[in-house]
Amino acid sequence: TRSTRPQRMLKAVQKNATKGNPESVISAIDYFCKNSEWAMNVGDEKGSILDSVVTEVNPSTVLELGTYCGYSTVRIARLLSPGTKLITLEFNPAYAAVARQIIAYAGLQDKVTLVEGPSSELIPQIKERFGITTFDFIFLDHWKDRYLPDIKLFEECGLLRKGSVLLADNVICPGTPEYLEYVRNSPHYESRYYPAHLEYTKVEDGLEKSVFLG
Numbered sequence: 001t002r003s004t005r006p007q008r009m010l011k012a013v014q015k016n017a018t019k020g021n022p023e024s025v026i027s028a029i030d031y032f033c034k035n036s037e038w039a040m041n042v043g044d045e046k047g048s049i050l051d052s053v054v055t056e057v058n059p060s061t062v063l064e065l066g067t068y069c070g071y072s073t074v075r076i077a078r079l080l081s082p083g084t085k086l087i088t089l090e091f092n093p094a095y096a097a098v099a100r101q102i103i104a105y106a107g108l109q110d111k112v113t114l115v116e117g118p119s120s121e122l123i124p125q126i127k128e129r130f131g132i133t134t135f136d137f138i139f140l141d142h143w144k145d146r147y148l149p150d151i152k153l154f155e156e157c158g159l160l161r162k163g164s165v166l167l168a169d170n171v172i173c174p175g176t177p178e179y180l181e182y183v184r185n186s187p188h189y190e191s192r193y194y195p196a197h198l199e200y201t202k203v204e205d206g207l208e209k210s211v212f213l214g
């Protein structure tokens with residue numbers, strides 16, 4: 001049977017990247033998406049903004065919603081201080097299977113805990129399952145209709161502290177208007193928009209960075 005796009009992406013990584021070299025894995029995926037098949041990785045333009053925010057925060061605890069093939073997981077994990085791990089949630093088992101292999105190819109498997117399942121169920125379990133009190137950095141990149149309910153879940157579960165940084169992809173395209181309205185009008189967040197483009201295209205998109213004020 002025909003391979004899937006994530007499987008073809010994995011093949012491109014295995015063919016063109018160097019094992020244990022995260023930068024080469026990132027480049028191989030970007031090359032594949034620019035020259036072979038578009039895919040919904042955060043991409044190099046928004047990825048550079050992600051890199052700068054992660055570097056600025058230098059987080060000890062990290063959560064990613066939406067692993068897909070692991071591109072942004074690799075981008076984040078390669079920047080973390082030794083001993084720091086990130087938790088990434090993926091709903092789709094086929095995506096998770098490919099992501100595990102791409103993360104391992106980059107040599108970052110010891111810095112990543114990939115959990116399969118819906119964010120609505122997993123977020124309330126995080127404290128007990130992973131011994132986390134609060135997150136320093138959260139990257140939202142799963143499904144536009146879950147951004148708002150999941151940020152409310154973070155608040156309810158006490159997973160945010162003064163200064164927690166949330167960075168959301170796709171706030172313009174596909175678009176998360178209710179989430180934007182919430183973080184931009186809530187007295188509990190200081191929000192800033194980073195304009196960019198939809199990965200590998202000229203379509204407008206951007207990242208919204210929101211700092212929890214407590």
Ligand SMILES: Cc1cc(C(=O)N2CCN(C)CC2)sc1-c1cc(O)c2nc[nH]c(=O)c2c1
Nearest residue numbers: 038040041042066141142143169170173174201
């Ligand atoms: C699937 C998809 C199609 C898009 C689009 O407008 N397209 C027109 C232009 N052509 C070229 C591509 C297709 S944008 C997008 C997308 C992009 C992300 O970064 C996403 N991140 C997380 N979760 C998502 O569901 C997610 C969807």
Ligand SMILES: [Mg+2]
Nearest residue numbers: 042141169170
């Ligand atoms: Mg995205």
